[in-house]
Amino acid sequence: xxxxxxxxxxxxxxxxxxxxxPAPAPSLGAGPAAGAPGTGVxxxxxxxxxxxxxxxxxxxxxxxxxxxRLLDGVRQALLPTILGLLTAQVxxxxxxxxxxxxxxxxxxxxxVTFQYWLTEDELITREGILERQERRIPVNRIQDLAxxxxxxxxxxxxxVVSVETASGQGSEARLDSLSRSEGERLREVLLLLRERHxxxxxxxxxxxPAPAxxxxxxxxxxxxxxLFALGLTNxxxxxxxxxxxxxxxxxxxxxxxxxxxxxxxxxLQRLSQSGVLVLAFVAVAIVFLALLGGWLxxxxxxxxxxxxxxxxxxxxxxxxxHGLLTRRARALPRRRIQRVLVEQTFLRRLFExxxxxxxxxxxxxxxxxxxxxxxxxxxxxxxxxxxEAVVPWFLPGLDVQRVPWRPVSRMVIVRILAKGALATxxxxxxxxxxxxxxxxxxxxxxxxxxxxxxxxYRNLAYARTGxxxxxxxxxxxxxxxxxxxxxxxxxxxSADPIDRLLGLARLTVHVAGGAASSMAHLPRAEAxxxxxxxxxxxxxxxxxx
Numbered sequence: 319x320x321x322x323x324x325x326x327x328x329x330x331x332x333x334x335x336x337x338x339x340p341a342p343a344p345s346l347g348a349g350p351a352a353g354a355p356g357t358g359v360x361x362x363x364x365x366x367x368x369x370x371x372x373x374x375x376x377x378x379x380x381x382x383x384x385x386x387r388l389l390d391g392v393r394q395a396l397l398p399t400i401l402g403l404l405t406a407q408v409x410x411x412x413x414x415x416x417x418x419x420x421x422x423x424x425x426x427x428x429x430v431t432f433q434y435w436l437t438e439d440e441l442i443t444r445e446g447i448l449e450r451q452e453r454r455i456p457v458n459r460i461q462d463l464a465x466x467x468x469x470x471x472x473x474x475x476x477x478v479v480s481v482e483t484a485s486g487q488g489s490e491a492r493l494d495s496l497s498r499s500e501g502e503r504l505r506e507v508l509l510l511l512r513e514r515h516x517x518x519x520x521x522x523x524x525x526x527p528a529p530a531x532x533x534x535x536x537x538x539x540x541x542x543x544x545l546f547a548l549g550l551t552n553x554x555x556x557x558x559x560x561x562x563x564x565x566x567x568x569x570x571x572x573x574x575x576x577x578x579x580x581x582x583x584x585x586l587q588r589l590s591q592s593g594v595l596v597l598a599f600v601a602v603a604i605v606f607l608a609l610l611g612g613w614l615x616x617x618x619x620x621x622x623x624x625x626x627x628x629x630x631x632x633x634x635x636x637x638x639x640h641g642l643l644t645r646r647a648r649a650l651p652r653r654r655i656q657r658v659l660v661e662q663t664f665l666r667r668l669f670e671x672x673x674x675x676x677x678x679x680x681x682x683x684x685x686x687x688x689x690x691x692x693x694x695x696x697x698x699x700x701x702x703x704x705x706e707a708v709v710p711w712f713l714p715g716l717d718v719q720r721v722p723w724r725p726v727s728r729m730v731i732v733r734i735l736a737k738g739a740l741a742t743x744x745x746x747x748x749x750x751x752x753x754x755x756x757x758x759x760x761x762x763x764x765x766x767x768x769x770x771x772x773x774x775y776r777n778l779a780y781a782r783t784g785x786x787x788x789x790x791x792x793x794x795x796x797x798x799x800x801x802x803x804x805x806x807x808x809x810x811x812s813a814d815p816i817d818r819l820l821g822l823a824r825l826t827v828h829v830a831g832g833a834a835s836s837m838a839h840l841p842r843a844e845a846x847x848x849x850x851x852x853x854x855x856x857x858x859x860x861x862x863x
Contacts, residue, residue: 374507375436375500379429382474383495387425389470391418434493436504438511441481443491455490457511459483464648465501472645477501505649509635534637538708540627540698548624548673548699549617551665624698631711638696650696654678656805656829658696658712660705664794672705673697676712677829713800716786723779723790729820730778730839731771736816738767780825780837780848785859787827787852789837799835801827803852804859810834811849813842825849 395414402410432445441460444452464480471477476495483490496504625642636650657677666672674697696712697705706718742763749757770793777792787801810826817823817838823845826836840848 372438373435374438374511375434375504377434377496377500379432379493380474380476380495380497380500381429382476383429384425385474386470386476386495387422391421391425394418394421434491436507438514441491441508443493453491455481455483457508460490460508463505463508465505465646467498467641467645469643471495479504509632509649513633533632535631536628537631537636537711538627538629538697538700538704540624540640540700544671544699545620545624545627546617547669547671549620550613551663551669551671551699552616552620620698624695627698629696629708636696636712640698648693650676650678652712655712656801657835658709658800660709660718660798660800662702662792662796666699667794667796670702671699672702673699674705674708677833709800713786713802715784716800717783718798718800721781721783721788723781723788725775726778726780726837726839727820727822727841728775729822730775731768733816733820733822733839734771734774735764735767738763738770741767778837778839780840782848782851787835789827789835791837801829801835803856805829806852806856806859809849809853809856811845817842827852 395418397414398410398417399414402408402412402414427447428445431447432443434444435442438457440457441455442452444450460481460483464482466478466480467476474495475498477498478495479493479501481491481493493501493504622642622644624640627640628638630637630639634652636652637647638650639645639647655676655678659675659677661673661675662671673695675694676696677694697708709718710716742760745760745763746757749760751757773793774791777790777796779790781788781790785803787803787806788798790796790798806827807830808828810828811823812826813823821842822839823842824836824838825840825845825848826834828834
C-alpha cells in the first residue's frame with residue numbers, strides 16, 4: 319500500500335478490535351495542501367474539489383486482496399466444476415471457468431483502480447474503468463466506522479473498513495482490504511477529525527480546547543456463562559429444520575429423494591406396528607433431539623458471534639468489538655443514538671436476564687440483518703441489573719429503575735377477549751359440522767384470550783421521565799424502549815373502528831433510526847394530550863443527527 323500520510327498523523331498499530339491501550343492521539347497540524355504537487359488529491363473546478371483541505375492519508379487496497387479473491391473464485395467455480403466432471407457435462411465446466419475468470423477480472427480491475435484520500439473535510443474514494451465512480455463523504459457526516467476481520471484476513475494482516483452515514487442506504491464506502499495499521503490510522507484520524515468538527519460547531523464564545531482522543535473506558539465485557547445462557551434462551555430449532563429441508567432438496571437434485579422417502583415411509587410403517595408406547599417414545603426422542611440440536615446450534619452461534627464482546631467508551635463514542643472467527647469492531651457515536659431497547663423473552667425474564675439494543679440514525683441494515691449479525695446489540699445478555707446499568711451511558715439522565723410507568727386502559731382486556739370470542743365463534747362454525755362434539759374444544763380459546771388480555775394489561779405501560787419517553791409491552795416476555803425526546807421526528811395518533819368504539823387510541827413515535835415505537839390501548843383523551851405534549855416539547859428541543 320502506498321500512503322502520502324505525514325508521519326505526524328500515524329496512530330497506534332494495534333489490531334482493530336484489540337484491547338491494547340490507545341497510543342497518544344495523532345496530530346493533524348501538518349499535511350500537504352489539497353491539490354498540491356505530489357498529493358494526488360482529486361481536484362476539480364467548483365465546490366466539488368477540496369480546495370484548501372490538507373491531505374491526511376491516501377492509498378490503495380492491499381495487494382493481498384488478490385489472494386482472497388483468488389480463493390473466492392476457486393470456491394465459486396468448485397461446485398459447477400465438480401458437477402461437470404461427475405456428469406461429464408462440458409457446459410458445467412465452462413460455467414466454472416467463467417465464474418473464475420470473471421471474478422478474477424473484477425477483482426483485478428478494482429484493485430488497480432481503487433484509491434482513497436482522507437482530507438480534513440472529506441473522505442474520497444475513486445474506482446472503475448468503464449464506469450468511473452468518485453464518492454465524497456464529508457467527515458462530519460460519517461456516523462460509523464466499522465471493522466471486520468475473518469480468520470484469513472487476520473492471518474494476512476488485513477481488515478475491512480466500512481464507512482456508514484445516516485443515509486440508510488448501506489455502506490457509503492467499503493475499503494476491502496487495508497492493512498491493519500492503515501485501518502487503525504484511519505480510525506484514529508477520523509475520530510480526531512470528528513472531535514474537531516464538533517468543537518468547531520460549538521456556540522460562539524464557548525471554550526474550544528484542542529481536540530484529543532481520550533483514553534478508552536471499558537463499560538461491559540461479556541462472560542462465557544452469559545453467552546451460554548444466550549444460546550440456551552434462543553433455541554434455533556428452525557435452523558435445524560431448514561438444514562434438513564435443504565439436505566432433502568439437494569438429495570432430490572441428485573435423484574436420491576425417492577429412495578430417502580421410501581426408507582422414511584418404511585420406517586414409519588414398522589414403528590406403527592410396534593405399538594403406541596414405542597411410537598410415543600420415538601416421537602418424544604425426535605422432539606428432544608431436535609430441541610437439543612437447536613440449543614447446540616444456538617450456543618455455538620452465540621460464541622461465534624459474541625465471543626469476547628466488549629463495550630468501551632472513548633469520549634462520546636462507543637466502541638463495540640466481538641467475534642470468534644470473524645472479528646468485528648465498530649464505532650457508535652452517542653449523539654447518533656435514537657432509541658435503546660431492553661428485551662426479555664419469557665425464559666430470559668424468568669431467569670432475570672436481558673438483551674440491550676441501540677438504534678442509530680439512518681441505520682443501513684434491516685431488522686432481520688441487525689438481529690442475525692448482532693449489529694445493533696450493545697449487551698448480548700446479562701442480568702437485568704447489569705444490563706440496565708449500561709443504558710444511562712447511552713441516554714444520560716435516564717434512571718431505568720425509577721421510570722414512573724403508567725398502565726394503559728383496562729379496556730385492553732375487553733378488546734382481546736372480544737377478538738378471542740369472534741375467533742371462537744368462527745372456529746366453532748367450521749369445527750362442529752366436521753368434527754362433532756370434538757369441535758367444542760374451540761371454546762378453550764375464550765379463557766386463553768382472557769389470560770392474554772390480563773398479561774398484556776400488566777405489561778403494557780408508558781412513561782415520560784425528564785427528556786425521555788418510555789414504552790413497555792409484552793405478554794409472557796417484556797420489552798422496553800427508551801427514546802430521547804430531542805430525537806423525535808413525528809408523533810402519530812391512530813384509532814381503528816374497535817378503538818373508537820372502546821374509546822382507545824394508538825400513539826406512535828418516529829425517530830430517525832430503527833422502527834417506530836408505539837403504544838396501543840391508551841385512553842383517547844390521554845393519547846391526544848400526550849401527542850400534543852410530545853410534539854411541542856420535541857419541536858422545542860435541539861435536534862442533532
